[in-house]
Amino acid sequence: MTMIVTLTLNPALDISAHVNRVVPDSKLRLGEPVCEAGGGGLNVSRVLARLGGDSLAIYTRGGPAGARLDALLEEGGVAREAVDIQDDTRENLSIIEDSTGQQFRFVMPGPRLTRDEWQRCLDAVANLDPVPDYVVASGSLPSGLSVDVYADLARMVHEQGGRLVVDTSGEALRAALDEGVYLVKPNVRELARLVGRDPEGGWDPEKEARGLVSGGGSEVVVLSLGAGGAFVTGRDLEVGEHVRSPTVPITSKVGAGDSMVGGLMAALARHEPLLHAVRYGVAAGAAAVMTPGSELCRKEDTDRLFARMREDAADPAAQSGGQAAMA
Numbered sequence: 001m002t003m004i005v006t007l008t009l010n011p012a013l014d015i016s017a018h019v020n021r022v023v024p025d026s027k028l029r030l031g032e033p034v035c036e037a038g039g040g041g042l043n044v045s046r047v048l049a050r051l052g053g054d055s056l057a058i059y060t061r062g063g064p065a066g067a068r069l070d071a072l073l074e075e076g077g078v079a080r081e082a083v084d085i086q087d088d089t090r091e092n093l094s095i096i097e098d099s100t101g102q103q104f105r106f107v108m109p110g111p112r113l114t115r116d117e118w119q120r121c122l123d124a125v126a127n128l129d130p131v132p133d134y135v136v137a138s139g140s141l142p143s144g145l146s147v148d149v150y151a152d153l154a155r156m157v158h159e160q161g162g163r164l165v166v167d168t169s170g171e172a173l174r175a176a177l178d179e180g181v182y183l184v185k186p187n188v189r190e191l192a193r194l195v196g197r198d199p200e201g202g203w204d205p206e207k208e209a210r211g212l213v214s215g216g217g218s219e220v221v222v223l224s225l226g227a228g229g230a231f232v233t234g235r236d237l238e239v240g241e242h243v244r245s246p247t248v249p250i251t252s253k254v255g256a257g258d259s260m261v262g263g264l265m266a267a268l269a270r271h272e273p274l275l276h277a278v279r280y281g282v283a284a285g286a287a288a289v290m291t292p293g294s295e296l297c298r299k300e301d302t303d304r305l306f307a308r309m310r311e312d313a314a315d316p317a318a319q320s321g322g323q324a325a326m327a
């Protein structure tokens with residue numbers, strides 16, 4: 001069985017609640033709050049649990065919010081190993097304004113992690129027996145840590161013969177690529193920042209993605225394009241392929257990126273070829289867009305969209321928009 005480990009250094013207890021209207025200077029009375037586990041790696045593990053894949057979630061845990069997070073993961077059937085830390089796990093707040101449907105998302109910076117606490121996270125991954133096939137490091141870094149932590153992780157995973165998948169941004173992503181990883185999933189904005197381009201455009205994202213592969217930064221690059229789907233390129237897929245996303249009703253885009261990575265990993269765990277796995281990831285991302293609030297993709301939506309994409313790929317004329325399927 002393929003073993004997938006997710007690592008979440010800055011998880012969150014995500015609290016969401018409804019209000020009729022957000023106005024300044026007055027008390028805003030909220031509806032009943034809903035709590036969920038959040039943070040990139042934990043979301044990927046939750047998606048895997050939904051899609052029928054196994055994973056072990058390794059994450060930092062501090063204070064009462066950390067304990068609550070634990071209970072939520074237990075309910076969600078996520079196998080896990082917590083690394084206890086001194087500071088409290090963060091709590092994020094999402095307010096949904098019913099009169100407009102707008103979401104206001106307040107994201108806390110999170111705990112400070114000491115070098116020793118980071119080392120314990122690294123050891124938790126390094127000491128696994130058997131060695132995991134894939135390690136997925138996803139999400140922002142907590143403050144206090146050097147941007148090199150994913151590079152340390154990349155070195156360790158590589159030495160053990162595993163594959164590191166990274167979904168993060170900025171300096172932490174740069175450092176991981178300098179070391180060399182198996183797969184990265186930037187969106188266009190993250191790629192622009194990485195390669196020093198204008199996020200508004202005027203450059204060729206596909207070329208830059210190919211550059212990350214030819215430069216040895218990552219064996220595979222899955223560039224996510226929102227409603228446009230994804231572009232994948234890799235050592236064995238040099239020119240790259242564009243995988244179109246199916247058109248879906250947009251309810252909430254929150255969770256699309258993590259659902260995509262979760263779908264991709266679920267398919268890789270089933271030993272599907274890379275291009276199929278990216279298709280399944282795109283289906284999972286699109287499925288997440290259909291669900292309300294921060295809800296991740298549902299399996300039945302993902303499988304239905306995936307089946308539709310396969311039919312469209314087999315019969316390009318049938319594709320929505322009438323454009324030829326390149327996937």
Ligand SMILES: Nc1ncnc2c1ncn2[C@@H]1O[C@H](COP(=O)(O)OP(=O)(O)OP(=O)(O)O)[C@@H](O)[C@H]1O
Pocket residue numbers: 186187224225226227228229230245246247248250253254255256257258260281282283284285286289
């Ligand atoms: N409007 C949409 N319609 C259909 N599919 C979508 C849409 N938005 C996102 N997706 C799907 O979700 C995937 C990931 O979305 P996106 O490129 O926005 O990732 P991201 O920017 O990393 O997201 P996040 O903000 O969740 O981290 C896309 O590749 C696509 O498959």
Ligand SMILES: [Mg+2]
Pocket residue numbers: 167187257258
């Ligand atoms: Mg993302």
